[in-house]
Amino acid sequence: MTTEVRLPGAQATPVVAAPAAPVPVLTMGVEEEFLLLEPETGRTAPAAEEVQARVAGAxxxxxxxxxTRFQIESNTLVHTDQATLRSDLLELRLAAATAASASGVGLAACGTALIGNTGEPPLSRCTRYRHIAREFRAVIRGQGVCGCHVHIGIGDHEEAVQVINHARPWLPVLLALTSNSPICDAYDTGYSSWRTMLIARWPSAEPPPFFHSAGHYESLVSGLRASGAILDRGMIYWLIRLSDHVPTLxxxxxDVCATAEEAVLLAVLVRAxxxxxxxxxxxxxxxxxxxQTLLRAALWRxxxxxxxxHGLDLFTGDRVPAWRLVRRLVERVRPGLAATGDLRMVAGALETVRRRGSGAARQxxxxxxxxxxxxxARLLVEQTVSRAGEARRAPQR
Structure with a gap:
């Protein structure tokens, strides 16, 4: 039995109920970094301690x-179902936004600060962050940026590094889909994800290399530490890495996604x-x-x-419309989406993004x-806590 699902800009394609080979159903969790800003100006607001203190309970x-003291991060629970992940993300966003409002600031899901982050940022009260600032000097300037990190439950390191090898060509497509940082320091940068350009200044902030084994992965980490390019394993800023504190990839x-719905879309695609x-x-x-050079070029594009x-198709070497690469990604991960029943949700969420524009386009x-x-600033604050239905009804910009 098959069901037809139409992807944005494509012909209707069948969802095969029984994939040719079994696909594991993996767990997923999401970390989201947010900016705190003055809603009336868009300027960063170093109020993280006060905001965090106002959030009670779980x-x-x-x-x-x-x-920085103008950022705050949320961490979801571990999920296997996209609906419960969505509820968790919305709950955390709403709790943080309510606390921010009570502190006289706004919570904004945006990859870069609109204004107020040109020099060394006001660092959080953390010895590690101050050590990083001393060691990496001017790299720290303007680094109050916000991303969305998706954790996928794969505990075996040998399998996990091979998954990295298979997944790395698709990183540019995931970046294009989530781009949400065109404005920085009161200036339209001309980029969709200026955050990507800022974090590239860190020595290890690049696409992961092709790993021959888990031992190869560890040997590169050792070399980075020996050089001083990272101070600890938390500074492995590869765009896919093994988590050091939980059994995940x-x-x-x-970029941090503008809405919770877009964060769920990202997480489901990454899991698949x-x-x-x-x-x-x-x-x-x-x-x-x-x-690696072409992968870096594709990420820049x-x-x-x-x-x-446009984006660079790393399998053909051609520059093609970005949405064509999104459709290719969905075709690639179709077995994973079919295993969890998420293909219809993904098709609907992609159609919403196509109709409304990316987070960068809306900004x-x-x-x-x-x-x-x-x-x-007002758009960002409103989007951050909008629910799926509200996001779909928002006027096209």
Missing amino acids: SGARLVREL EFRCA LAATALRDVRAGVAAPQVD AARDGLDG RAAYQRRSHLPDV
Whole structure:
């Protein structure tokens, strides 16, 4: 039995009820980093300690401080179902936004600060962060940026590094889909994800290399530590890495998503990508050995154009419309989406993004109307806590 599902810009395609090979159903969890800003100006507001102190109960334990005092991070529970993940993300966003409002500031899901983050940021009260600032010097300037990290439950390190090899060519597509940082320091950068360009200044902030084994992974980590390019394992900033504190594979390429619905879309696609790759690893399918230089070039193009331009197809070497690569990603991860029953949800969420534009496109449209940063700040604060139905009804920009 098959069901037809139409992807944005594509012909109707059948969902096969029984995939040819079993695909594991993996767990997923999400970390989201948020900015605190003055809603009337869009300027960063160093109020993280006060905001965190206002959040009581279970949610409070899952809201933690970040590098700067104008950021806060949320951590979901572990989920196997996208509906419960969505509820968890909304609960955490609403708790943080309510506390922020009570502190006189706004919570904004945005990859870069609109204004107020040009020099060394006000660091959180953390010895480690201050050590990082001393060691890496001017790199710390402007680094109050916000990403979305998706954790996928794969505990075996040998399998996990092979999944990285299979997944790394798709990082530019995931970045384009989540691009949400076009404006920085009161300036339209011309990029969809300026956050990507800022974090690239860190020595290890790059796509992961092709790993021959878990031992190879560890030897590179040892070399980074010996050089001083990282101070500890928490500074492994590869865009996919093994988590050091939980048995997961952590995808780190995305800007923080503008809405919870878009964060769920990202998490579900990442899980399906990892699950499909894990199936292939267990079947002995070799990973594509995509050149690191071309992968970096594809990430640059994705950061520049987002969904509104072109991307580099790493399998053909052609520059093609970004949405064509999104459709190719969905086809690649179809077995994983079918295993969890998420294909219809993904098709609907992608259609919503296509209709409304990416987070970057919506920011840029709000700014271009009057070149007025508070317009963008209001959009960001409203989107951060919007629910799925509200997001779908929002006017096209």
